[in-house]
Amino acid sequence: MATRTDAPTRREQILKEAARLFAERGFHGVGVDEIGAAVGISGPGLYRHFAGKDAMLAELLVGISGQLLTGAKRRLSEAEADGGVGAGVVLDSLIEGHIDFALDDRPLITLHDRELDRLRDSDRKMVRQLQRQYVELWVGVVRQVYPGLGEPAARSAVHSVFGLLNSTPHLGRAGALAGRGAVAELLHRMARGAFAAAEG
Amino acid sequence: MATRTDAPTRREQILKEAARLFAERGFHGVGVDEIGAAVGISGPGLYRHFAGKDAMLAELLVGISGQLLTGAKRRLSEAEADGGVGAGVVLDSLIEGHIDFALDDRPLITLHDRELDRLRDSDRKMVRQLQRQYVELWVGVVRQVYPGLGEPAARSAVHSVFGLLNSTPHLGRAGALAGRGAVAELLHRMARGAFAAAEG
DNA sequence: CCTTCAGGTTAACGACCGCTAACCTCCCTG
DNA sequence: CAGGGAGGTTAGCGGTCGTTAACCTGAAGG
Numbered sequence: 001m002a003t004r005t006d007a008p009t010r011r012e013q014i015l016k017e018a019a020r021l022f023a024e025r026g027f028h029g030v031g032v033d034e035i036g037a038a039v040g041i042s043g044p045g046l047y048r049h050f051a052g053k054d055a056m057l058a059e060l061l062v063g064i065s066g067q068l069l070t071g072a073k074r075r076l077s078e079a080e081a082d083g084g085v086g087a088g089v090v091l092d093s094l095i096e097g098h099i100d101f102a103l104d105d106r107p108l109i110t111l112h113d114r115e116l117d118r119l120r121d122s123d124r125k126m127v128r129q130l131q132r133q134y135v136e137l138w139v140g141v142v143r144q145v146y147p148g149l150g151e152p153a154a155r156s157a158v159h160s161v162f163g164l165l166n167s168t169p170h171l172g173r174a175g176a177l178a179g180r181g182a183v184a185e186l187l188h189r190m191a192r193g194a195f196a197a198a199e200g
Numbered sequence: 201m202a203t204r205t206d207a208p209t210r211r212e213q214i215l216k217e218a219a220r221l222f223a224e225r226g227f228h229g230v231g232v233d234e235i236g237a238a239v240g241i242s243g244p245g246l247y248r249h250f251a252g253k254d255a256m257l258a259e260l261l262v263g264i265s266g267q268l269l270t271g272a273k274r275r276l277s278e279a280e281a282d283g284g285v286g287a288g289v290v291l292d293s294l295i296e297g298h299i300d301f302a303l304d305d306r307p308l309i310t311l312h313d314r315e316l317d318r319l320r321d322s323d324r325k326m327v328r329q330l331q332r333q334y335v336e337l338w339v340g341v342v343r344q345v346y347p348g349l350g351e352p353a354a355r356s357a358v359h360s361v362f363g364l365l366n367s368t369p370h371l372g373r374a375g376a377l378a379g380r381g382a383v384a385e386l387l388h389r390m391a392r393g394a395f396a397a398a399e400g
Numbered sequence: 401c402c403t404t405c406a407g408g409t410t411a412a413c414g415a416c417c418g419c420t421a422a423c424c425t426c427c428c429t430g
Numbered sequence: 431c432a433g434g435g436a437g438g439t440t441a442g443c444g445g446t447c448g449t450t451a452a453c454c455t456g457a458a459g460g
Contacts, residue, residue, distance in 0.1 A: 163367030193397020
């Protein structure tokens with residue numbers, strides 16, 4: 001993992017705070033003045049970095065979808081390079097990657113399936129295409145591990161498991177588990193169990 | 201099941217259309233004029249039936265939470281009345297009820313965990329309390345069926361399974377499964393499998 | 401030392417939105 | 431057949447929001 005050590009740019013600060021605010025109160029529920037205030041500048045100052053409020057959301061959503069897909073592709077090709085690893089190992093790697101994302105970037109996960117319709121047509125098409133590729137990649141691996149699943153059932157199962165893994169924002173409140181590791185383990189086991197049961 | 205046969209009142213029409221629009225474009229993304237147009241009247245005409253836009257959302261969310269909880273309580277007490285039925289049967293009944301709701305009222309399921317923060321304090325507290333009771337009811341049953349689960353793990357598992365079951369809005373697009381029954385069956389099996397795997 | 405430019409500022413415009421006011425029109429009822 | 435309420439209508443007010451315009455400032459570069 002290539003950990004960033006340099007300070008975040010102003011653009012990155014803005015994106016991070018905008019993601020948090022959008023996740024908390026919805027895209028239309030947040031004003032540009034609030035986003036500006038969250039990074040210590042005033043509303044119109046944001047326009048030195050972004051073309052508009054829409055552009056911030058677009059960059060966030062395209063970034064998320066791209067990052068998920070890129071990570072999944074990397075994991076898949078690493079597995080192929082390893083030669084002998086079974087499909088089950090690849091699936092475990094995909095699950096782990098998705099869980100890492102869901103736990104580390106909860107606001108983004110929230111935005112990802114909540115504010116897609118607020119995008120311009122072209123941006124929305126791009127995001128949907130990235131999402132579709134991501135799903136299809138999962139479907140392929142899942143069907144290798146659970147050959148009993150037909151394609152439509154596998155696709156439904158994948159969407160449902162995403163719903164399961166993306167429940168992390170709801171987990172924070174109340175009696176949380178021991179720690180991050182325990183939550184990740186639990187989610188991983190449940191995802192596997194759900195797929196296995198889907199095969200029936 | 202007590203099926204309604206009389207025509208829906210205007211209030212009910214409005215609530216249904218408002219739910220659909222709120223789910224599609226977010227609470228702040230929908231204007232009162234649009235809601236009015238959806239039922240064939242003009243925006244201000246809505247104020248003959250509701251105190252304001254907020255009141256519509258509040259009634260929707262309180263209604264959803266209450267309906268879920270009421271249904272779950274009914275299922276639980278019916279099982280107790282039956283005497284000998286095992287906890288597994290009760291859990292299956294809870295799962296079935298939640299799936300019915302998630303499949304029949306997708307917009308409401310979407311609103312349920314998306315627009316809660318747009319409520320007035322008092323309404324939000326009420327909804328959260330209903331939700332908490334619903335979760336705790338599930339946790340109790342789940343722990344009977346899977347005694348290996350500690351309480352925090354059971355609660356996390358329940359939230360995650362809700363995420364799985366509530367994925368129905370994402371299932372519609374693309375190659376849907378055979379039909380409603382097939383989807384319901386798949387989700388049911390996956391939920392059970394996820395709980396079983398959570399116990400580990 | 402002057403220039404330039406990145407990155408801010410405040411003021412203000414136009415559009416939209418939730419809501420109220422004022423009025424109208426059936427339909428039911430005494 | 432009067433009248434009154436239920437359920438509409440349109441006009442418009444006040445506030446908010448995204449965006450632009452015009453201006454300022456400090457640091458880097460020739």
